[in-house]
Amino acid sequence: MARRIVVIGGGAAGASAAAKARRHDEEADIVLLNEGRDISYGACGIPYWISGVIPSIGALMVFSPRRFGARYNVSVRNFTRVREIKAEQKKVIVEHVREHEVYQLSYDSLIICTGARPVLPDVFRVEGPIFALRNLVDAEKLKSFLKEYTPQSALVVGAGLIGLEMTENLQKIGVKVTLLEATDQVLPSLDLEMASIVHAALKRSGTAVLTGQAARVVEVKAPDRVVVTTSKGETIETNLIVVSVGVEPNSELCESAGLKYGPRRTIFTERDMSTGVEGIWAAGDCTHSWSAVTGQPLWLPLGSVANKQGRTAGANAVGQALKLSPMVGSTIAKVMDLTVAKVGLSQKEAESAGMKVICSYTHPFDRAHYYPGAEMLSVKLIAEESTGAIVGAQIIGREGVDKRADVFAMAIYNRMTCDELGNVDLHYAPPFAPAKDVCNVAAYVADDIRRGLERVVAPQEVDQDFVSRSDQVLIDVRTPEEYQMGHIPGAINVPLDVLREQSDSLDRRKRIVLYCKTGLRSYLALRILANKGFEDVWHIGGGYVSWEESFGG
């Protein structure tokens, strides 16, 4: 008799699992139990449908349940949830959530793809114009609200990638957004000085950004009027609230099935997506992956990862032997006129994992500097000091960010050192890259730091206390014109091209801290002085640009 594969959940992971299982086994009886109305939909497109950038919600429905069922010969049961897994009997207790019919379904292989749900703090659990977007039905509710009330203002709670995508898309349709973030920065997964670039862009776009405070009181005054009081006592009156403070895994079935928990209460899985209980696999946002950097379990609730997990689980559930690759944790979003990407570990994440790291800050042009449209990127590369292995990167800019982020992802996946990445002959032609590509440059600089060829002061350390120290000399090596346009307080101006002549006049007993616009000229200046025997010479990573970015320029 044909084996029965039961897949719980019709999102990216569930649909991938069912389709992959079918591609290996034409005879299997595959049943997909789907709690909602839609399957395999493009949830990541929701913010763009809200603004009309994507005109039709139909575009987000990759497959209707019927078409998916026909294509893969899968029995798709909508509005159906699993109450309990009887692992020893290899049965699930199933409930039709509309008709409240309850029945048992036996399986040979069970793949749990229950996904994740938005976290909704208690303060927001009130009747009113408060939206947390999980699926297309939630999106439709928000869209209806926008149509009915044409709101002027919105409060977006949570300044992660999704929160910022929502902010951008609400503003696109004329809704003024206040962004409320409990931590001290937007994009908490980034290091503060990189997040500051995005913070500034949000402010430029007219977003009111409130960090370091959470909603304490939420009072619904009317169907389209809410007043929120924050932990710092600020009051925000708004027409609607979108809550995007993160997600949590739908892992409640663990208990009944006797499954173990992984990190963040995900369902624990091995590299083949098996759960440790005979016949049960898990995939997607309800389970974790493994970090390519640390080797540890890592929760990455992302569509791209879910697909890969689903494919792996689906293959293994029909007797194949696939293993999930380690994940580098690539994340990216368009935020206003910027693209923001982060991959691997941030500096703070690496340091809390006990790693000693070095960081390069660079601002290379995205294409040949002379080619129309060339613009500077902001790149922070993080490498392990002892080995030089690249462990993380953050990139912000307008164009060409996604490319560099993927190159860094590949470098991290392959455990490349800065030295190696510096020398890969990436594609060069003037419309696409400088002859020394952005990734090469970021890696070269990191490698130089590691080898002691340059000593770097992180830009965010150059605060008022720093510049007022009397035991050091702060030197701006840009041209007099650049210096006059604006410089770091306390800096004297010694242009690079006269530094050789003037070096004798510098006090060798003091620490010398150099900077230029982006860090290139100050590096050359540093090498001149170091080669002349100055022993305590530093420069500011990323230069004046990074310093301005760090302090909200």
Added chain:
Amino acid sequence: MARRIVVIGGGAAGASAAAKARRHDEEADIVLLNEGRDISYGACGIPYWISGVIPSIGALMVFSPRRFGARYNVSVRNFTRVREIKAEQKKVIVEHVREHEVYQLSYDSLIICTGARPVLPDVFRVEGPIFALRNLVDAEKLKSFLKEYTPQSALVVGAGLIGLEMTENLQKIGVKVTLLEATDQVLPSLDLEMASIVHAALKRSGTAVLTGQAARVVEVKAPDRVVVTTSKGETIETNLIVVSVGVEPNSELCESAGLKYGPRRTIFTERDMSTGVEGIWAAGDCTHSWSAVTGQPLWLPLGSVANKQGRTAGANAVGQALKLSPMVGSTIAKVMDLTVAKVGLSQKEAESAGMKVICSYTHPFDRAHYYPGAEMLSVKLIAEESTGAIVGAQIIGREGVDKRADVFAMAIYNRMTCDELGNVDLHYAPPFAPAKDVCNVAAYVADDIRRGLERVVAPQEVDQDFVSRSDQVLIDVRTPEEYQMGHIPGAINVPLDVLREQSDSLDRRKRIVLYCKTGLRSYLALRILANKGFEDVWHIGGGYVSWEESFGG
């Protein structure tokens, strides 16, 4: 006494070498002997300056010789060439090409960065409006000609990347271009079926493309009128000729110095850019690199490679110990509305190197299919059959080509298998990529082919002979609507979603060849039939799109 470093040549390699040497050694006496007027210029930008896309030639001059000299404390001597290297005495015989002054210069380290020159076949060695672009002076001559004669037509000889860039940029300023290529295809470094896509784009843009023929007679009738007769007897009357049939290394100094030749008469160098003769290094287009794929010496006359070679040679010339990384051979160009990239080996190159390879043809969207502007790319991925290691890729499309090309470059550099690349979590958000990225998909398909999960007929094999074979059934699994819009001659239509029901009516004794639009649905169809016990089922790689591309659709 300070050592003297003599660098011959002020292009990308020479300038990089001098600058790197200086960064390590402040005291060295660095002399840069430059045959021309400009140094360290953006030669790759020339086609774009010709059209005015880059408005000022000054933009291509990264450094004036004077500024470079000041910045790096390098004695730059322009219009200076080296007649001879007296390696045993560590001296060069130098000539000022304008003043014909000849003198000796001793060195401790000598770095040869003489670059390459355009090949100019004898037939073009006549007085007249015939241009071969090597440097900014050549570019200025062409620009003056364009201004003086406002030509209507041009003949571009050689359909490599530079020839196509020149074609595009000449057409941009209203010059009608005829492209003459001696081999049977444009972009000879690509496989024919991929080059066909570019061929079609050139034709669409109004370029007359003549392949498989070379110029036999060149008659200059007037300062702006030339008549060319080709080896096939065609006559082309044109206002000017741009010759871009490739470059050859300036390696004549090898003889006098007793240096060995590498491939293509380059100067042979080891991995540290040393030449085998004490105190002599070489870098840039006059020398070769080492292939990351084959491990063999490989000539890559590219600015991005020259920079890396120069940096390595410059460091080693002052006592550092750098090694040049193996190169993957990334090439890319904008051609009309397309971007064309090739990295690693083509199929034909791999096969002539004795490799057995498998190829995947895919047409994934560059971003989420529902995000505005999403367009299909054409991707050919080449992997070694025995190991699954990726050895080459070719990508053509409008946007997002350079990104995928760099990801493939990283995969090749790291000797990744298709299986590995398929599973890297590259950056996903709807504006940037589909959830299964282009590179993942190309690698998945190649991996499936390698594992025997799908058997692929290369699209270019589906010619008239193929479709008229009586021992096979050609099945179009698209919808009836798609089939009626156009299909491969001889194909019957069995839409994927009814294939399961209708499979019993297929003749199991015949070979079955399936296709759809891009290869995805036909792959699913193949899996259905294979799982139902059909033993001889194939599908056409890249589907109808690749078939149309291969046959010049």
